[in-house]
Amino acid sequence: xxxxxxxxxxxxxxxxxxxxxxxxxxxGYRVFAGVRRPEDGARLEGQVGQNLEPVLIDVTxxxxxxxxxxxxxxxxxxxxxxxxxxxAGVSVASPIEFLELEDLRWQLEVNVIGQVAxxxxxxxxxxxxxxxxxxxGSVGGFVASPFLGPYAMSKFAMEAFADSLRMELxxxxxxxxxxxxxxxxxxxxxxGSAAAEPYETNPPAGFTEHYGQFLAGIKKFAxxxxxxxxxxxxxxxxVLHALESGRPKTRYVMxxxxxxxxxxxxLPDRMRDFVTLKALGVRA
Numbered sequence: 001x002x003x004x005x006x007x008x009x010x011x012x013x014x015x016x017x018x019x020x021x022x023x024x025x026x027x028g029y030r031v032f033a034g035v036r037r038p039e040d041g042a043r044l045e046g047q048v049g050q051n052l053e054p055v056l057i058d059v060t061x062x063x064x065x066x067x068x069x070x071x072x073x074x075x076x077x078x079x080x081x082x083x084x085x086x087x088a089g090v091s092v093a094s095p096i097e098f099l100e101l102e103d104l105r106w107q108l109e110v111n112v113i114g115q116v117a118x119x120x121x122x123x124x125x126x127x128x129x130x131x132x133x134x135x136x137g138s139v140g141g142f143v144a145s146p147f148l149g150p151y152a153m154s155k156f157a158m159e160a161f162a163d164s165l166r167m168e169l170x171x172x173x174x175x176x177x178x179x180x181x182x183x184x185x186x187x188x189x190x191x192g193s194a195a196a197e198p199y200e201t202n203p204p205a206g207f208t209e210h211y212g213q214f215l216a217g218i219k220k221f222a223x224x225x226x227x228x229x230x231x232x233x234x235x236x237x238x239v240l241h242a243l244e245s246g247r248p249k250t251r252y253v254m255x256x257x258x259x260x261x262x263x264x265x266x267l268p269d270r271m272r273d274f275v276t277l278k279a280l281g282v283r284a
Contacts, residue, residue: 010034011088019232025051059114080128092150111154130173139261182255217280
């Protein structure tokens, strides 16, 4: 269809990205689903049957970004891209003292530099149709938590990225939207629990003495996030509003615990620290 709107969703293999890619395709959008493995793309195609085309893209590899850009340029016949959803991301969990610098570099490379690289590559296509750039941030981008410092660093950076980009592109008629989800029921909670296991089974020297009291609260937090988190549909609803309302919000805060995080954001630092530590069962 000549008037069918096209969207690229990065990080579409699982979680929020998969939910939005499939949901947008079912809504009638032509979706280019960015995945790193062909089998993930085949699985997504099987869920939809039409309107979804997997695209191999690793946001940390410039050659895959360029190959995806060339493919989408050809597939859209030079018309342009109506929306880019920067969603690819990972989560590194560790107290700062025991954080491997290579893990931090990987966290920032995927969640920050990769998003900027994709945006730069596809911006000319978005400009042609005065489209929309959607950035998946997090409530962790305005309230950081213990052990999630690396992830929060990346999401704080995405707040600045979205703010600067929004003002830079507004005169060009391009919308920039930041998603700030709280607890969404995706595979990320299982990954968070798995990240804590090495600290329980084989803790580095000094860890148990200084940080052991955090573990029970963090595992409980991850379990509750998986159990009580909203389905990815709430994110899809926000994305659809951004694409179809005619006047998208600059920010969409959603998910279980979002209101609490907004309240925490307004508290004085020491009071916010006290509330957070108490919720984790940590005595300070």
